[in-house]
Amino acid sequence: MKKLTTAGLLLTLAVGLAACGGGDKPSSAPAEQNQSQSATTSAGGDDAMKIMQGKCMSCHGQELKGGVGPELEKVGKRLDKDGIAKVIKEGRSGTGMPGGLLNDEETEKVATYLAQQK
Numbered sequence: 001m002k003k004l005t006t007a008g009l010l011l012t013l014a015v016g017l018a019a020c021g022g023g024d025k026p027s028s029a030p031a032e033q034n035q036s037q038s039a040t041t042s043a044g045g046d047d048a049m050k051i052m053q054g055k056c057m058s059c060h061g062q063e064l065k066g067g068v069g070p071e072l073e074k075v076g077k078r079l080d081k082d083g084i085a086k087v088i089k090e091g092r093s094g095t096g097m098p099g100g101l102l103n104d105e106e107t108e109k110v111a112t113y114l115a116q117q118k
């Protein structure tokens with residue numbers, strides 16, 4: 001009886017030790033993922049805003065709230081993406097809105113962004 005108990009005790013101890021030794025901390029990886037994700041989410045708008053800062057905001061206002069030109073904050077309500085792209089490419093003759101300020105790629109980005117502003 002006594003021998004058995006001792007053996008059982010030793011066994012429990014051995015198992016316990018093994019479990020402890022193998023149980024290193026799990027690797028802590030997932031922290032970085034969130035950051036890069038939020039960066040890509042806002043990239044489109046950031047790009048469009050950067051383009052417009054240089055070329056559009058002098059007339060349409062720092063926050064697109066309007067100046068010489070009308071506010072563009074809610075331009076998506078008045079015009080769809082094609083309509084906006086047309087204004088950017090051709091301007092509006094007889095008004096202060098100049099065309100040809102942006103290349104095709106910039107026009108695409110800005111028109112896409114503005115069409116979502118409703």
Ligand code: HEC
Pocket residue numbers: 052055056057058059060068069070072075078079084087088092095096097098101102110114
């Ligand atoms: C020199 C001043 C000026 C600059 C620079 C300018 N705009 Fe304009 N924009 C105007 C004016 C003025 C109007 C109003 C035209 C009208 O009366 O139909 C206008 C109209 C618009 C409209 C149509 C709004 C609507 O409700 O019909 C869009 C879209 C627009 N601009 C986008 C842009 C973008 C994008 C840029 C930068 C590439 C830009 N504008 C640069 C003066 C400017």
